[in-house]
Amino acid sequence: MIAQEAQYRDWMLDALMGDSAAYRMLLSGLTRHLRSYYARRLDPAAAEDAVQETLIAIHTRRASYDPALPFTAWVYGIARYKLIDEYRRHKRRATVPLDEAAELFGRDEAEETIARRDVTKLLEKLPPAKRQLVKDIKLDGVSVAEAAKRTGMSQSSVKVTVHRALKSLAEDLRDGEDRNADR
Amino acid sequence: MRTDDLIADLSDRLEPVRYGALTRMLVLAVVVGVIGSTVLMLSALGLRHDFARAIVSFGMWTKLIYTFAIAALGFWLVQRAGRPGADMARPARILLLPVLVMALLALAQLTTPGADMRDLVLGHSSRVCALLVILTALPTLAATFWALKRMAPTRLTLAGVGAGLFAGAAGAFVYSFHCTEGSAPFIGIWYSLGIALTAAVGGFLGRNLLRW
Numbered sequence: 093m094i095a096q097e098a099q100y101r102d103w104m105l106d107a108l109m110g111d112s113a114a115y116r117m118l119l120s121g122l123t124r125h126l127r128s129y130y131a132r133r134l135d136p137a138a139a140e141d142a143v144q145e146t147l148i149a150i151h152t153r154r155a156s157y158d159p160a161l162p163f164t165a166w167v168y169g170i171a172r173y174k175l176i177d178e179y180r181r182h183k184r185r186a187t188v189p190l191d192e193a194a195e196l197f198g199r200d201e202a203e204e205t206i207a208r209r210d211v212t213k214l215l216e217k218l219p220p221a222k223r224q225l226v227k228d229i230k231l232d233g234v235s236v237a238e239a240a241k242r243t244g245m246s247q248s249s250v251k252v253t254v255h256r257a258l259k260s261l262a263e264d265l266r267d268g269e270d271r272n273a274d275r
Numbered sequence: 276m277r278t279d280d281l282i283a284d285l286s287d288r289l290e291p292v293r294y295g296a297l298t299r300m301l302v303l304a305v306v307v308g309v310i311g312s313t314v315l316m317l318s319a320l321g322l323r324h325d326f327a328r329a330i331v332s333f334g335m336w337t338k339l340i341y342t343f344a345i346a347a348l349g350f351w352l353v354q355r356a357g358r359p360g361a362d363m364a365r366p367a368r369i370l371l372l373p374v375l376v377m378a379l380l381a382l383a384q385l386t387t388p389g390a391d392m393r394d395l396v397l398g399h400s401s402r403v404c405a406l407l408v409i410l411t412a413l414p415t416l417a418a419t420f421w422a423l424k425r426m427a428p429t430r431l432t433l434a435g436v437g438a439g440l441f442a443g444a445a446g447a448f449v450y451s452f453h454c455t456e457g458s459a460p461f462i463g464i465w466y467s468l469g470i471a472l473t474a475a476v477g478g479f480l481g482r483n484l485l486r487w
Contacts, residue, residue: 108291153426
């Protein structure tokens, strides 16, 4: 379930009854999602055109929304159609996922989750004591003085340990990328 | 135009939409289409000569129920094809049901002792049946396309196949008032072929004609 579903659907139902304030909020909200959706897939000028075309399509085809169905899936269907339209105009063939309203809504959250998962996985390569230090200082914002007190190390050796740990992780990452590139 | 201005403009021009307005338009178009198919059938082919007697026959009702069931599911498909994000898998799956029932009925008739297999399968009009079903379906197909284009189809080939399936089945329903065949194997093969070919035509045309 998309987080914004309930709010957007309410606005849409009001808009269908002629509430232009709700409609304005709905279109403004959708514009943000549409901008980032098209920006990742089209060049900047085409992206803004696609946003506007989609807004116009939402407007002219608003009767095709069935209140019994999810609103975000309806918007995604239109956004995807306009994207394919744009690709077709430039003779580009592309596959666009069918039932992924999350492509349009809440993608940022998904990316954040993935990034967080990657960092956690990466940190696991460190020995436990170092991992704790890096996590405390770089992720959770604990001060160097505080970390030194907790571990009984001097402040300068805390700094050095964290620095070396990050360096070794960076090397690990580079090696990994090289391996991928070789394949 | 700036996007903010566009939003302001669209919301200023907002008019309420009556609930079910789109479905009413689709139903209206379909009714006009089926009337067109009926007029075409009556003028080009004519009602079967023994209509009064045939209307109470098992064969006639086999045709009517089979084609009506597929047309109803086809209409459901069209209704969904015109709404972005609506799932079309369920009506498509249920479509197997009438086809399966028809296959079983055909099998039963073919395996009846003393059955004339050749006559049951080929009848006397097997060479023209599918083609005449497609022709009868054309007015309905045109009307369904007209309505579907005013909805918001986002998967055009699939939407065209749905429209073709509906129009093919409606055309076959109308055609069955001309055709004197009544055996289940004949209907299961040749009527189904006519409907399937109309669906294929719909899918082929939909790709371009349904763009909006």
